[in-house]
Amino acid sequence: MRATVLVRPKEGILDPQGQAVESSLRQLGFPVGEARIGRVVDLEVEATDAAAALAEVERMCEQLLANPLIESYEIELA
């Protein structure tokens, strides 16, 4: 089963990378609002069903893929 994990800076957490990209996009003439930068992790998970895979990937996020102090995550299964 394939899982995609989206890790984002939590709301309210300063994201200087996003700010730098936002200002660069504006300089290029794109009138964008706030830009935020996260990370994508694609995984192949061995699990019997979707619920088990989800639980497994959640544990991965809590233990390693995201730092809960500053990042939130979303998991998509395919």
Added chain:
Amino acid sequence: MTVPQPKIGVIRFPGACDDRDALWALAALDADAVFIRHTDTDIGGVDAVVLPGGFSYGDYLRCGALARFAPAMEAVAGFAAEGGLVLGICNGFQILCEAGLLPGVLRRNESLSFVCRDVPLVVDRVDTPFTSRCSPGQTLTIPVKHGEGNWFADDDLYAELEARRQIVLRYAEPVNGSRNDVAGVVNEHGNVMGLMPHPEHAVDPLLGSADGALILSSLVEAARERVLTPA
């Protein structure tokens, strides 16, 4: 009676670059400084441990996030849990935060630029094993060199840390966007400290400042006391 030399272990992670400077500085300050490999599961009866600066595991994922899985880090966590003295410098600080041995997290500098210069630091606490040689409120000059030194804790955590007096060092001027200019923190029991500045690069006036020796010699002294009066 001869004064014993405390044994201080410097952990070498792949990608560390300040391990030799840390070893040299500790030896110059009269410690029996030894390297410990990241693959060692036994840290071999040391009186204190230093996690040096560098870019362990290429800073992949997040700085320090992967080093905590090194076999030696399990031994360090056990050593710290028993009250052992642990000092993390720069990447070592990032590793200790990711390992949950210190509070907070080090993020990308607010400016997004790598910062490499001498910075003034104010000592908030002198009653720790890492700052006993400093005077209260003293300003130290010690270099920083990092891209991810922007320490962060949310409001609740920060209030707890202030209440428990876990903030030990602060920058006297803005350096990297760190919350309330925090440069160094201790754990709740005061036996683990992390700081972004590099005391091992400031142990001789020839290097521009010898203020880093105050931090490292505090550690050597505290480790020596543990040799004389084991817990």
